[in-house]
Every structure is written in C-alpha cells, then in structure tokens.
Amino acid sequence: MLKVLLVDDEYYFREALKVTIEWEKWGFKICGEAKNGKIALEKMKTLQPDIVIVDINMPIMDGLEFLEVVKTLNANVKVIILTGHSEFNYAKQAVHLGVINYILKPIEEKELLNTLLDIKDTIKKESNIKVEVNKLKRQVKKSKRIMKEKFINDLIQGNIIMTKEGIFDKFKYFNMNIKSEVYQICVVEIDAEEHPEWSLEDRQLWIAAVSNIISELLADNYRLDITYDNLEYIILVIGHNNNSSDEIKECLIGALEQVKEIVNKLLNFTITIGIGGIYEDVKNISVSYKEALVAIKSKTVFGNDKIILHDDISQMRLTYNFYTMEHRRQILMNMRVGKVEEVDALIKNIFTEMKERNIHPDLLLANCVEMFSTCLEFMAEMGEEFYDDFENYSSHFFEDIQSQKSINHMEQYIIGIFNDLIKNANNNKNNRASEIVKSVLDYIHDNYSDEDLNIGNISNNLFVNYGHLCYVFKKEIGKTINEYITSYRMSKAKKMIEEGNCYVMDVASRVGYSDANYFGKCFKKRYGISPSKYIEDCK
Secondary structure (H helix, E strand, O other): OEEEEEEOOOHHHHHHHHOOOOOHHHOEEEEEEEOOHHHHHHHHHHHOOOEEEEEOOOOOOOHHHHHHHHHHHOOOOEEEEEEOHHHHHHHHHHHOOOOOEEEEOOOOHHHHHHHHHHHHHHHHHHHHHHHHHHHHHHHHHHOOOHHHHHHHHHHHHOOOOOOHHHHHHHHHHOOOOOOOOEEEEEEEEEOHHHOOOOOHHHHHHHHHHHHHHHHHHHOOOOEEEEEEOOOOOEEEEEEEOOOOHHHHHHHHHHHHHHHHHHHHHHHOOOEEEEEOOOEOOHHHHHHHHHHHHHHHHOHHHHOOOOEEEHHHHOOOOOOOOOOOHHHHHHHHHHHHOOOHHHHHHHHHHHHHHHHHOOOOHHHHHHHHHHHHHHHHHHHHHHOHHHHHHOHHHHHHHHHHHHHOOOHHHHHHHHHHHHHHHHHHHHHHHHHHHHHHHHHHHHHHHHHOOOOOOOHHHHHHHHOOOHHHHHHHHHHHHOOOHHHHHHHHHHHHHHHHHHOOOOOHHHHHHHOOOOOHHHHHHHHHHHHOOOHHHHHHHHO
16 A cells, blocks of 8 residues: 655645545555644654645745755655646746646546556556665676686786786686687776766666676676776676687677667667777786777777777877967957857867867867967956956866767866857946946046036046047947037036026136137037027027
8 A cells, every 4th residue: 555645724625535435445545634834744664655635825835845855855755736827937846846646626636646647557567676786786796706806907007926827727716708819908988977866876786787788798798807996987898709800890899789779779778889909918918908098098089988999099199280370379269259159169170170170089178279379368468357356167177078978078177268258248337337437427427617628638647548548439329529528618608607607718717618709609600509509598
C-alpha cells in the first residue's frame, strides 16, 4: 500500500476526498491529514508518506511554500497540487518545484484516480531502478582490485622498474590475460559536461556501467584489461596478435563504434574515445597511454561522441597563424567604437577557420590566449578603474578556458568576454558623456552673462578636449554649444523684459552682449520681434 497524506484547510473537503475513490482497492492508504503546510511538514517526519495531495491556497503555509520546503528536504515524495481556475498560474509554477501533477477543483474521480495510478507506476519503476543501482553499487565495491589497479596504473604511467619477464609474471599473478605480441591503450571518457546535474556518485556508477558494457562487447575478441586513472578516464589495456597496423585499427574502431552505440542506446549519454599507437614492447604501453591522452584531449576540437586516433591528430597543423595582427587591429578598432556585432563576426570567422583546419589543441589554446590579450589591451586603454572591474577575468582566464569542453564552448566563452567588455565600456562612455554635458550646462547657466563665454574657455575650465566636448554635447542635447548659449541668453533676456526691465542695452549687457544691435538681431531671430517692440508690448 502506498501511503497518502491529505493537506487542505477545508475539513469537509478532506472528508469528501476520503470517500471519492476506493483507496485500498487501488493500492493506497490515507495515512494522515493536515489543514496547512506547516502541520503537514511535521506529520511527514513520522508518517513518511509516498504521496502528498496538497491544496495550493491555505493559511499559515500555503501549497507553494510547503513545496519549497519539501524540495530543500530532498524528500522522496510525490506531490499532487489541487488548484482552482483562478490559481492556474500558481499551479504551473508548482510544476517547477517538483509537482507530479495538478488537478483543478472541483475534483473529478476519474482524473484523480488516473493521476494516482500514474504515480504508483512511476514509484514502482523508480523502486526497480533503485534495486538495480544498489546491485551495481555492490558489484563496484566487490570488484575493487586495489593491488592490481596500482600495478596497471604504474605500468601505463611508466613507473614500473622491472624486466619484461617480471611484468609477465605480474600479469599471471593478477590473472590478466593481456600478454600479446603488440599492445595498445584506449582512453574512454564519459561526456559528463552534458549532464551537470550528475553527482560524484552518479559519475562513478556510470563509469562502472560503461566498463561493464566494454567488457561484454570486447572480451571475446580482445585480450583486455580495464582500469581507471585519477582523471576519471576508463583505461583499456589491449593486447593484439601481430597483424598489420591497418587491420588492427579497422577492427578496433569497428568494435569501439559498437560500444559507443550501445552506451548511447542503453544509458542515454555519449562517450569519447582516444586511441594511442601500437607497440611491441610491453614497456611502451606508457607511450601508447600518453598518446591516447593527447587524443582524448583533442575532443575540444573534434567534439564529443567521437573516436579520435593519435595518428590522426599528429598530422594537425601546429604553425598556422590564425589570429593575425590585422585581426587584432580590427577587433580593437571595433571595440573602441562599441560595435559588438562586428567583433562577434570577426571572432566567429577566426574560430570557423580553426575548426575547418582541425587546429591542434595546443595551438587552439594559444590563439585563445592571444585573443584575450587583446581584451587586456582594451582594458588598459579604458583606465585603471575599468581594469579593476574585470580583474576576475584576467586572474581566472587560463583556468576557465582550459575547462571548456569543446571548441564551440571556447568560442562562446571568448565572445562572452568581448561582449561584456564592450557593453560596460559603452555604459561608462555614456555615463561619462552625461557627466560632461551636465558640467557644460552648469557652467553656461552660471556664466551666461560673461561676454567672453565660448567653447574654448568652457573646454579649458572643465579640462575636456575641445572636439570631444562639442561631439558629446551635440549628441546628448541635439544642438551645438553655441546654439545652446544663444538660446539660453535669449530666454533670460525675454524673462528680464517680462519682469519690467525697459532698457535694451541693459538687458543685452546682462545676458553677455556688449553690442546692443547684435543682441537685437539675435532676439528678433529667436522670437520674431525686436526687443524694443517686445518691451512696448509688455508695458
């Protein structure tokens, strides 16, 4: 019987719900009830229900608050939300908090029963999976072969100081059926970056599951032993008959393609495999291992879900100059004027070329560092305060770029840095421009009566470049500084006349004009009437 807890603030509704369906007939038992979420949380500790049916709208602690607490407790309980039509949006929000389903009031018996039976089926499946996972955990624990794994790891790392015969004796002692004419190492990595939700325990379980699949598919045709290194790679130590290299390669790739396909089908994730070279001397297993590591790290270029041979990447170009001085010049020029789209396009073109030419991972990293150095140059141009805001990028860049799992991730990471810098630079420029314009306006308002007021002395007094001052003012205000000075003086003159000043020369002098005739022309141009006529009209 699955235990059900009812949570609703309406007593008669809870009573009605108890008789809505034949609970025990369908494998359920109402283990308790509560009138709000707070009481329900207390009861859950002792009753440990499998299913909670909770109303979304209750006093003290409503359904959503209750769900948030349940989610933090990580309780293994299924929740059904009861909601009215007016609360439908809340119900949708509840789905994100782990609700299995929501049912609209008034409740229909058939809908409630179907929902409960679906949950029952889900719980049964989860229980079966849990049994299998626990079984796998026990197998992983029992299969620990500490001494054997240490020996194999020492062998692939090149830390074994013994004769070939001594190594073969160890093979025999550990029941390792890999003594062969030639040897080869494959490194298998689960593409776990596509599943950030996995815990460390999840990863270990999947590594064990993949290892089991490899053993099942390869053991009959290959002399094989499996171990693991501290990078969580699965290491395949393979012994071959001394056939031709091409024949060995073709057969092995075919077998590993089958492994990839089965893993994807049964476990629903992908793996990437790096293959080292083939060597006759058993001591050269360590060389093949290092080559396989280089191959697996090349997934940043080739992508996930691939089989990568060291022989292939050894032919990749190491000297081609992908990020030229011309690229640097164009990117800096566009950054300075805030053209995000142009910068994005240039970087994307560079990465497209690197992808098309199958760039070597070391050269890819070097080009990313070169691009970031352009960012550092731009930060330096913007000034110390701007550089301080982005110091986090410079202190963590090398670590962050190396942690990217593919060339596409590297591209997005680099573009993101450039976009952040340009966006903040534009904001700083706009803020600075606004400050400059405000200072100009204040200066004009304070000194409009000075006949020597002009752009030159404004520039000198505010310590701002003459050309830059004119540009930002026109862009912000929509008129030139001289136009604004004239306009402001005329508005002041008009106000003086309206307040009773009857002398044109006096008004002209007080708004910064020593020539009354020129003042009169400016006033008439502004208001369509001479100042003397305006004085008459105002009397």
